[in-house]
Amino acid sequence: MNVQEVRRRFPILDQEVNGHPLVYLDSAATSQKPQSVIDALDDYYRRYNSNVHRGVHTLGSLATDAYEGAREKARRFIGADSVEEIVFLRGTTTAINLVAQSYGRSNVGEGDEIVITPMEHHSNIIPWQQLAKATGAELKYIPLQPDGTLSMEDVEKTITDRTKIVSVMHVSNVLGTINPIREIADCAHKHGAVMVVDGAQSVPHMKVDVKELGADFFAFSGHKMCGPTGIGVLYGRKALLNGMEPVEFGGEMIDFVDLYDATWKELPWKFEGGTPLIAGAVGLGAAIDFLEEVGLDEIEQHEKKLADYAMEQLSKIDGVTVYGPEHRAGIVTFNADDVHPHDLATVLDSEGVAVRAGHHCAQPLMKWLDVTATARASFYLYNTEADVDAFVSSLHTAKEYFGDVFS
Structure with missing residues (x-):
């Protein structure tokens, strides 16, 4: 992978x-x-902006082909059957909520169990908290090892x-932990539970x-993979999705409506009520094309080298604590002694370096780490x-700025 060539394809990076x-x-x-993603969005809005599925005119056909073509790209990208x-x-977030509200409300009851981990993003905690409260089920947590693994x-x-549902993130957005999803799924299936995977990272x-x-449901977001927001x-196994009811009702997802009842379209459209996310799907399709052109194996190895290099360099700075396992994805989460992360990130921003600071939508994990x-x-x-x-x-600039506070 030629990183410099890749960088030239991201116009936002060429700035101070x-x-x-x-x-x-x-x-x-x-x-x-x-x-290429920016161009795909621009092309949709400039050349064939139209609603999908409903119209027989040329623009509607072009938009429908692009929208459904993106669905096929997504299917291929994650290895789904259909x-x-x-x-x-x-x-x-919306995907996990759909599983909790539709599949969960129909298949989880009082005395049943929902199993997650303390490292989850809030979007993979709160929907299950609410399902447990609504059904009388018990929410259980797989404990973490000292290095943040399972x-x-x-x-x-x-x-x-x-246990009826097991829901675990594939990669931690804080620790970089890569969880053994296949082994967890095998255990869940052995006990008759379904496996939900947060694949955002x-x-x-x-x-x-x-x-x-071995995922029964798998959720991910376009904006974290070079695609647009929104x-x-x-992904859901066809047999499971067929048995689920929609949670949003209105246009596009219906088959037939009379005054007192309605029936739904077939999969997947029964879950896509209203005007769908047409431009977003077009952009996502372009992002998939781009990532496949670069190569996911090359991307993974490149990020691992960067994370290893960063951890090696951070280990040389007194007062810096790095969290998470030795073997990780391309994420390095850290603190500097007695300096609030927001203050640290502000100094780094003054040097043109953009990092995240806060609880990363993982407050239970922050509590486990004993940090705010x-x-x-x-x-x-x-x-x-x-x-x-x-x-x-x-x-090092921050260390000089904070002086004795930064040990």
């Missing part, structure tokens, strides 16, 4: 921030967009014959095959070792 070249290390929050298993939604021994102790960075993972995918917040540098295909060097240099 606060008098310094931009070093963007916040891709776990949202990725930047290549020119486009009927690919539902376009606003993002990972042990299969703990997984097997936590999942029981009462994995799909952009590594090859994913939902069948190989578009995401829920952390700083996070996350890497993607357009980052370089020079970016890491600039990041480390800005930390």
Whole structure:
């Protein structure tokens, strides 16, 4: 992978921030967009902007072909069997909520169990909290190992014959932990539970095959994988989706409506009420094309090298604590002694370095780490070792700025 060539395809990276070249290390929050994605969105709005499925005119046909073509790209990208298993939604949060509200409300009852982990993003905690409260089910947590990983021994102790749903993130947005999804799914299936996977931090960075993972449901967002905001995918096994009821009702998702009843379209459209996310799907399709052109294996290896290099450099700075396992995805979360992450991120921003600071929508994990917040540098295909060097240099600047506070 020629990183410099990749960088030239991202126009936003060619700028200065606060008098310094931009070093963007916040891709776990949202990725930047290549020119090809920007062009695809522009082309849709300029040339064939129209609603889909309903019209027989030329623009409507072009828009429908692009929208459904993106669905086929998404199917292929994650290894699903059928486009009927690919539902376009606003993002990972909406997808998980759909599973909780539709599948969960119909299949979970009092005395049943829902199993998750303390490392989950809030979008993979709160829907299950609400389902447990509504149904009388018990919400259980697989404990974490000291380095922020999961042990299969703990997984097997936590999942029981009462467990109906197991929902785990593929990659932690804080620790960079890569969870053993296939092994967890096998354990869930052994006890008759379904496996839900939050793939927001994995799909952009590594090859994913939902069948190989054993996922019954799998959710991810376009904006973290070089696509636009407001578009995401829920994969669900066809047999499960067929048995689920929609949670949004209105136009587009109906088959027939009379005064007192209605019937729904077939999959996947029964879950896509209203005017769908047409431009978002077009942009997502272009992002998939781009990532496949670069190569997911190359992206994964590139990010791993950057994360390893960053951890090596951070280990040389006194007073910096890095959280998470040794083997991780391209995420490095850290704190500097007695300096609030927001203050640290502000100094780094003054040097043109963009990192995340806060609880990262993972407050239970912050509590487990015994901190209120952390700083996070996350890497993607357009980052370089020079970016890491600039990041480390800005930390030395912060160390000088805070003086004795930074041990």
